[in-house]
Amino acid sequence: MQSSIWNWGYFWDVFPTVVGDGLLITLQATVYGSVIAYVLGLVLALLRRSPIAVVRVVVWAIIEFIRSTPLLVQIFFLFFVFPDFGIKFDALTTGVIALGLHYATYAAEVYRAGIEAVPPGQWEAATALSLPRSRTWIAVILPQAIPRVLPALGNYTISMLKETPLLLTIGVVDIAGAAFQAGSAAFRYVEPITIAGILFLVLSYSASLLVRWLERRVGTVH
Amino acid sequence: MFDNLSLYVSTVSQGLLLTVEATIGGIVIATVLSFVFGLAMLARSRTVRVIARIYVEIWRGTSEVVQLLWIYFVLPVLVGYKIVPLVAGIVVLGLNFGAYGAEIVRGAVRSVPRAQYEGAIALSLTPGHRMRRVILPQALVEMVPPFNNLFIQLLKGSALLTIIFVHEMTYQAREGLVQTHIDQAWLIWTIVLLFYLVLAVLITIVMRTVERRAARMVGRRPKPVGNVLRTLARSKHVPSTPGVE
Numbered sequence: 450m451q452s453s454i455w456n457w458g459y460f461w462d463v464f465p466t467v468v469g470d471g472l473l474i475t476l477q478a479t480v481y482g483s484v485i486a487y488v489l490g491l492v493l494a495l496l497r498r499s500p501i502a503v504v505r506v507v508v509w510a511i512i513e514f515i516r517s518t519p520l521l522v523q524i525f526f527l528f529f530v531f532p533d534f535g536i537k538f539d540a541l542t543t544g545v546i547a548l549g550l551h552y553a554t555y556a557a558e559v560y561r562a563g564i565e566a567v568p569p570g571q572w573e574a575a576t577a578l579s580l581p582r583s584r585t586w587i588a589v590i591l592p593q594a595i596p597r598v599l600p601a602l603g604n605y606t607i608s609m610l611k612e613t614p615l616l617l618t619i620g621v622v623d624i625a626g627a628a629f630q631a632g633s634a635a636f637r638y639v640e641p642i643t644i645a646g647i648l649f650l651v652l653s654y655s656a657s658l659l660v661r662w663l664e665r666r667v668g669t670v671h
Numbered sequence: 672m673f674d675n676l677s678l679y680v681s682t683v684s685q686g687l688l689l690t691v692e693a694t695i696g697g698i699v700i701a702t703v704l705s706f707v708f709g710l711a712m713l714a715r716s717r718t719v720r721v722i723a724r725i726y727v728e729i730w731r732g733t734s735e736v737v738q739l740l741w742i743y744f745v746l747p748v749l750v751g752y753k754i755v756p757l758v759a760g761i762v763v764l765g766l767n768f769g770a771y772g773a774e775i776v777r778g779a780v781r782s783v784p785r786a787q788y789e790g791a792i793a794l795s796l797t798p799g800h801r802m803r804r805v806i807l808p809q810a811l812v813e814m815v816p817p818f819n820n821l822f823i824q825l826l827k828g829s830a831l832l833t834i835i836f837v838h839e840m841t842y843q844a845r846e847g848l849v850q851t852h853i854d855q856a857w858l859i860w861t862i863v864l865l866f867y868l869v870l871a872v873l874i875t876i877v878m879r880t881v882e883r884r885a886a887r888m889v890g891r892r893p894k895p896v897g898n899v900l901r902t903l904a905r906s907k908h909v910p911s912t913p914g915v916e
Binding site: 454514517519520521522523525526529530533610611612613617618624628629632638642643645646650653654657 | 738
């Protein structure tokens with residue numbers, strides 16, 4: 450029995466372990482990471498339009514650097530460097546910060562596209578009404594820009610979902626981590642890792658249907 | 672503080688060759704698969720289209736880490752012999768990014784104006800000729816910028832081969848340096864990040880050249896060389912997600 454390629458008994462044995470241990474962590478990492486990415490991304494997008502040239506250039510350089518280098522290395526960077534500064538986060542928190550930071554640079558580009566897609570007449574009207582700059586952003590520009598970037602942001606959340614298994618390298622037990630642990634314990638990887646693959650397929654596919662629905666509702670900037 | 676700098680740089684660069692090999696190998700496989708499955712998704716036969724679609728959705732819909740674990744730990748059980756880590760890594764990079772690339776090829780071919788097809792038919796070119804001499808050369812120009820993003824994404828993805836013990840740059844830093852120089856982890860990881868940044872810029876420079884050549888081939892005026900950094904700034908680096916077009 451043990452030597453056969455596929456063992457249904459074992460499959461159903463490890464299924465609850467993989468789902469029970471991993472699913473919640475994967476979802477937590479994705480949701481918290483997305484929240485950081487969406488908020489920080491907006492901040493970065495606004496800073497890139499700062500009237501001060503130095504701020505624009507520095508923010509641009511930071512975004513390019515983070516975007517052109519591997520998330521895995523950034524995770525290691527935070528994981529090993531935080532303690533040097535006396536910051537003691539658990540592995541999941543560190544991982545969520547890394548995910549959020551990395552995807553904030555993508556989100557910044559999305560927001561930028563959304564802001565640029567707001568017709569110039571809106572800016573001119575706000576100026577004509579002599580609205581203060583802050584009110585122009587909060588009451589005029591962002592309410593028009595943000596709904597249309599939601600599908601694009603949703604796509605990045607799906608990408609993030611598929612990158613959460615990177616956190617297993619710093620000891621976070623997500624779906625892939627739970628599958629790997631279950632496999633190591635029994636020296637049988639076929640079933641647990643296949644379960645992990647199926648779970649990701651189901652999660653990302655259903656999320657993509659959600660994004661498609663969102664796209665139909667609000668339109669898209671791209 | 673920077674006493675060990677040369678040690679760090681030399682240790683990380685010991686992994687450079689493997690990172691480059693994995694990236695180039697991945698790029699070659701991904702490009703081939705992109706064209707095969709991208710064109711297959713446009714095929715007349717429904718069966719061919721469905722098969723291509725299944726490949727794309729499976730490899731885009733699952734996580735790269737899971738795919739690595741599957742090829743490295745599961746496939747050997749199924750086929751009966753062990754796979755060299757580097758080969759397993761290249762195969763996963765190729766299959767994963769080939770799925771994203773297939774969407775790029777499909778989109779670019781479909782963006783060629785309808786009149787070009789009609790013109791080719793009017794000249795009674797064979798379907799093969801039509802694709803090779805008329806449609807693809809024009810689609811190619813459109814494909815280059817998104818492929819640039821994809822290849823940078825693939826380079827970043829090569830860091831994941833650490834998980835299956837390929838001794839590339841990230842592995843060298845983690846196993847060779849960080850264990851013994853934990854207090855200088857920030858410096859070590861910064862060096863690693865800079866290595867990747869340089870490689871990403873190199874990919875962009877090469878792809879700019881390809882883009883200019885492709886544009887010349889269809890008689891378009893190539894864009895001025897301009898600033899590589901600006902090209903980087905335009906790129907998005909994250910391919911689209913499953914099921915979303």
